[in-house]
Structure formats: structure tokens, C-alpha cells
Amino acid sequence: xxELNVPALARVxxxxxxxxxxxxxxxxSVTLDVHEGPRLIEQLVxxxxxxxxxxxxxxxxxxxxxxxxxxxxxxxxxxxxxxPPEKADLTRELMMLGENIESNSLHTMxxxxxxxxxxxxxxxxxxxxxxxxxxxxxLKKFGxxxxxxxxxxxxxxxxxxxxxxxxxxxxxxxxEIKAKSHEMIxxxxxxxxxxxxxxxxxxxxxxxxxxxxxxxxxxxxxxLYGDEILVSNGKDFPADDYKKFTNERVVPxxxxxxxxxxxxxxxxxxxxxxxxxxxxxxxxxADLFKEHFDKRWLRNPLYNNLAQAIEIVWAMExxxxxxxxxxxxxxxxxxxxxxxTGSGTGAVEAPRGTLYHHYELKxxxxxxADIITPTAQNLDxxxxxxxxxxxxxxxxxxxxxxxxxxxxxxxRAYDPCISCATHLVTxxxx
Amino acid sequence: xxxxxxxxxxYGFTGCAGDQLMILNCEDQIVDLFGATEIRSFVMAKSDNHxxxxxxxxxxxxxxxxxxxxxxxxxxxxSKILIAIGTCACWGGPQAMKLGDGKYEDRYKKxxxxxxxxxxxxxxxxxxxxFVKVDMKIPGCPIDKQEFLKSVSKLVAGKHPYxxxxxxxxxxxxxxxxxxxxDGKFCAGPLTKGGxxxxxxxxxxPCVGCWGPTDDLNVSAEYNLLKEKGYDPxxxxxxxxxxxxxxxxxxxxxxxxxxxxK
Numbered sequence: 003x004x005e006l007n008v009p010a011l012a013r014v015x016x017x018x019x020x021x022x023x024x025x026x027x028x029x030x031s032v033t034l035d036v037h038e039g040p041r042l043i044e045q046l047v048x049x050x051x052x053x054x055x056x057x058x059x060x061x062x063x064x065x066x067x068x069x070x071x072x073x074x075x076x077x078x079x080x081x082x083x084x085x086p087p088e089k090a091d092l093t094r095e096l097m098m099l100g101e102n103i104e105s106n107s108l109h110t111m112x113x114x115x116x117x118x119x120x121x122x123x124x125x126x127x128x129x130x131x132x133x134x135x136x137x138x139x140x141l142k143k144f145g146x147x148x149x150x151x152x153x154x155x156x157x158x159x160x161x162x163x164x165x166x167x168x169x170x171x172x173x174x175x176x177x178e179i180k181a182k183s184h185e186m187i188x189x190x191x192x193x194x195x196x197x198x199x200x201x202x203x204x205x206x207x208x209x210x211x212x213x214x215x216x217x218x219x220x221x222x223x224x225x226l227y228g229d230e231i232l233v234s235n236g237k238d239f240p241a242d243d244y245k246k247f248t249n250e251r252v253v254p255x256x257x258x259x260x261x262x263x264x265x266x267x268x269x270x271x272x273x274x275x276x277x278x279x280x281x282x283x284x285x286x287x288a289d290l291f292k293e294h295f296d297k298r299w300l301r302n303p304l305y306n307n308l309a310q311a312i313e314i315v316w317a318m319e320x321x322x323x324x325x326x327x328x329x330x331x332x333x334x335x336x337x338x339x340x341x342x343t344g345s346g347t348g349a350v351e352a353p354r355g356t357l358y359h360h361y362e363l364k365x366x367x368x369x370x371a372d373i374i375t376p377t378a379q380n381l382d383x384x385x386x387x388x389x390x391x392x393x394x395x396x397x398x399x400x401x402x403x404x405x406x407x408x409x410x411x412x413x414r415a416y417d418p419c420i421s422c423a424t425h426l427v428t429x430x431x432x
Numbered sequence: 433x434x435x436x437x438x439x440x441x442x443y444g445f446t447g448c449a450g451d452q453l454m455i456l457n458c459e460d461q462i463v464d465l466f467g468a469t470e471i472r473s474f475v476m477a478k479s480d481n482h483x484x485x486x487x488x489x490x491x492x493x494x495x496x497x498x499x500x501x502x503x504x505x506x507x508x509x510x511s512k513i514l515i516a517i518g519t520c521a522c523w524g525g526p527q528a529m530k531l532g533d534g535k536y537e538d539r540y541k542k543x544x545x546x547x548x549x550x551x552x553x554x555x556x557x558x559x560x561x562x563f564v565k566v567d568m569k570i571p572g573c574p575i576d577k578q579e580f581l582k583s584v585s586k587l588v589a590g591k592h593p594y595x596x597x598x599x600x601x602x603x604x605x606x607x608x609x610x611x612x613x614x615d616g617k618f619c620a621g622p623l624t625k626g627g628x629x630x631x632x633x634x635x636x637x638p639c640v641g642c643w644g645p646t647d648d649l650n651v652s653a654e655y656n657l658l659k660e661k662g663y664d665p666x667x668x669x670x671x672x673x674x675x676x677x678x679x680x681x682x683x684x685x686x687x688x689x690x691x692x693x694k
Contacts, residue, residue, distance in 0.1 A: 043526070065453060067448070139462070163637065
């Protein structure tokens, strides 16, 4: 038997690899191996006060830090029967826009793009694509800045708390973000233009009944949180029912757990959000979505990069209104818990897909914590795609290095966050 | 790139990758950083990685599998200087908050059941210096951009970096914040390494201790103060251990010997 390895999957967050095992010419299996060590966070937070939990859980992942913070706060507020003040809701929306811009520009331009253009890294692209690399850094920095203004720090800001914020962002900082967002819309649009101009390789044909899941944002808006989950087959269900499809199970090659929907793999992420909520977009983002969305998105995960690029435009265009609304309101007092025992589920769209934090509280302490990350939901789908792709590439007589690159590109397209999933290519030929 | 550019490797183990992300977050300096040094390995940022002799290894994360332990020892062998970056590498991080309580196996089983995971054997997370010699610790959750860049610049120039030695309280005083402990609220400032700019107290919030223990910390003074203010002993200890990892294990044991939790 022969094995083809990608021992350490580069340009992703966390420690993973890919193993393809071949029996003669047949692909026996393709696995996304999660080497990242287990942390058992859900067990460690048991017995903690809600406020301590929301300090700890964002540390699951640095790139999705505010998504974890927000999902935890949402879960806790439901469990404690807290209705957050309107200004808190709006400031949270603003911080999510910042994280979306930061993470999407990092992933599309600095981590994924080098594959398409044949470079080992974004830094290596610098001489040939100076403007685009600098633009990516500028966008990313702006996203980070919004995260800092709203959450207190670029990474792991503690300012968002249960019931509100420690300190609401000041008017001057909001004015500056608003002014800058106008300036940067062309930069965001350039990312879309760039990805739309690339030839997107198609490595596999997947079932046409494949489903995509995302939240349905409140008030029929396009946004990054919600209490209802949309499935691309037209079904929807309350976020509280998340366990019905994220029936997690353990596999031998990974410290990350796995999920399926109706016994089939599914995908979450920017493309799922656009497939499910793209019609709700307005402005230039709506035009770009109409121009670039087509059926190929449903069969090829690599279009997730283009979807992320369109989201950067959406987020950029959403900033002025978001800043105005926050600036126009007085700072409300922090809302206090109405009960000590209860349960709640917070669903949030992290840049790489739907993230659930479910808590059960007893006498003011965490009794049960259940955290389902987007990458954990995507892992089965990534493996399914990679297997189909490996079969096709080997049938076409592709060299091992080409197979490796193809599989890495598929894995990276999902923007996997392996630290999050814990709890990626080795090709084995038999 | 000149021959004398220091060879640097950036590695990540169990944690959130936030310290590596902070290096990528140096948007204005990253191009110069890649220019002034020879980044031989940085898996999170690039594909062309070469594993060989290094002048400086920057290592993030705690160690929680046999595979990682083997890799860490191998990095140590080929690096002149090994620097732990971030709270997880320095103290074990939140995953080490119950270090040594003897209940790790129970927690592991509750998450993974009896399912067999063959990829590597896991154990309770510990900081790097539990296994190898660590030449320097740059604390932070995540590390601070400026402190990191200053340290690397010094190293590139062949000098020894200087890190802030005081607790969060010093920076908090500089910012003229009102002391949160005066209001009877738990604040980990006196116990926690400074360098973050007292960011949480500056947002009217208590320090959560995420940079890990400061030098010569006085745990019992904080404990007694909060107990006087009416805090539940168990809650005080949970809060001290939240990010304290290996740095507070013995101190908390001493407290418990003296009758804490009762």
C-alpha cells in the first residue's frame, strides 16, 4: 500500500495534515488528520461562573475570537434570560463586521491566493503583486482596527461582556471608521475582481443535492448571527435544535469531532451564507453577488474564496450605517441576569461558518457547555471532496505533487480553523 | 538577504494560534521582518518551509500529545535560542487551569468517550519549560505587537531583549484608572504580568489574568483581600487558576494547605 502525505498543512490555522491511502490504483481513503492537541475546554469551564466562561472560550481560536465571544455571550444571555440593550446589539454587529473583514481578507488574499498564482506565500508574491499584497494587509489591518475599537484588543478583547460592553466605542473612533470605510470600498471590490478573474479549478463532481447551512439573520437582513438555521434545501429550524444535525462523533485520525446532516456531509461558511441569504444583500455587494453567483458554487468548495471576497464588500458597505447607529445612542447600563438556572444556545456566523455555544446553567454556574465549531462541521465534507478529487486526479494520471496541491487547495478553500475544530495531505499507496 | 540574517523558525502547538496570528498582524512591519531575518519555517504563513539549524525558535502553545513533545525536543536540539511566546507556551494556558488535579483522564473520557484515537497519545497540557530548556518567555494572550517587535529587533541586533517586569497594576496606575479592587470586585491585576497596557481596567473591566503570573506574585494577599470582601474561596481560586497554569499550581497548593476553600 502506498501513502501520499501532506504532513503539515501550511497556511491554515492550527496543526493538521492530509493522508491519502491508495490500494493499487484505488483510493482507499482520504483523511484530514487533526494533530492539534486536545484542550477539553468544555469540561474545564464546568463549575465556572458565566463571566469566567466568556473569558476562557474565545481562547479556543484567535482568528474567530470575537465569534466565540459573541456566541458564548448569546448562549449565556439566553440561559440567564437577559435581553441585551439595543446599543450592545449594534456594537456587536459592528465588531462582527470587523472580524469578517479581517479574517476574510487574511484568508482570501494572503493564505489562499498564493495557490492560485503558484507562490509558496503572500510574502513571496510581493515583488510581482506589490499592490495586491499591500491592499490585503491594509484591509486586514482595518478589520483588526475595528475589532480593537469594539472589543478592546486586536485579539481576545474582553470588552464585550454578558449584558453589554465594558466601555462603548467613542464617537471619534466611530467617525474615523466610517470615513475610512468609504475610502476602502474600491479595495474590497478589487479582491472580488481578482478572485473572479482566476480560473477556479474543479477537482470533483459532487452530488447536486448537497446542502449548505447558515444562520438566518434577524429582520431578514444579511448578517452574522441569528436564532434560526437555514438549510439550502429550503428547510429551517431553531438554533436550539442544533444537535439534530451536528450529531458529533469521534474518528481515530483526529482530535476533532465530526458532524452530518441526514447522513450526508454539509458545508458551512461564506458560500453557505451567500447561497442562503445572498438575496438579502443590497448595494454593490448585491450587484457583485448577482454578477458572480452561479450553479458552480453549489458543486465546488473553491468558490468559497469568491464568496468571502463578496462578503468583504458587504461588510465594508455596512460600516457607515453601523457606526452612525452606535454613535447616535447613549450608553446603556449593563443588563443583569433574571435567573440563575436555565439553558441557551448562541448561534453566530464565524468567518468560516456557523458556530454554536450551548450552555446549561445551574445555580449560577456552568453545568454543561457544548461548543460546535464550523470546521468540525465541515471536516466530513472536506474529506468527501478530497476523496472524489483524489480519485479523479489519479485516474487522470496526475503526479503526486499535483495531487497534493489539489487536495491542499480544497482543504484551504474551506478556510479550516484547526484549533477551533480540536476536539490536514498524507497519500498512502498500498 | 545577507548571509548574516538570523535564521528563525515559528512553531505552534496546542493553543489558539493567536501569537502566530499577532506576528501576521504586524501589517506595517511584516515585510521588513521577513526581509531582515530568514524565516526558515512558519507553517501557518507559508508553504516553503525548511527544517534545519535555527538561531531563534519562536514557539507558541502548550504541549499535550506525545507527537508534539517529540517535535518540541527536536526543535530545541537545532535551535540556539528557544523563546516561548504567549501564555500557553509560558504557563500552559487555560487548558492547564486544572493542572495536577488528577482528573484529566475523566475529562478526556467525557469528551471523547472510549473511542480510540490513534493519531497520537494525549496528556494534560503543560508549558514548554516542563519539557525543555526555555531561554526566554514573551508572555501575552496574545503577545503584544510592540513587545514582540522590540524583542525580535534586539535579537536581530545581537542584544538581549528587555521585557516589562511589573504587574498590570503599574500600567493601570499610569493610565490613572480607578482601582477595581477598591470596589470589591475581583481583579487579577496584582497577580498578572504587565505589558498589555492594562487594557481591561481601562475598559472598566477587571483584569482576567490572561498574561499569566507576574514575578514574585503575592497570591495570599490577593486571596485574603477578596475573602474579606466576601468572595467565595473556591471562586477566588478558580479565577486565579483560569490563566495561571503551572505558574500558580504550587502557590494555590500553599493556600489550600493554609485552609483556603473552607
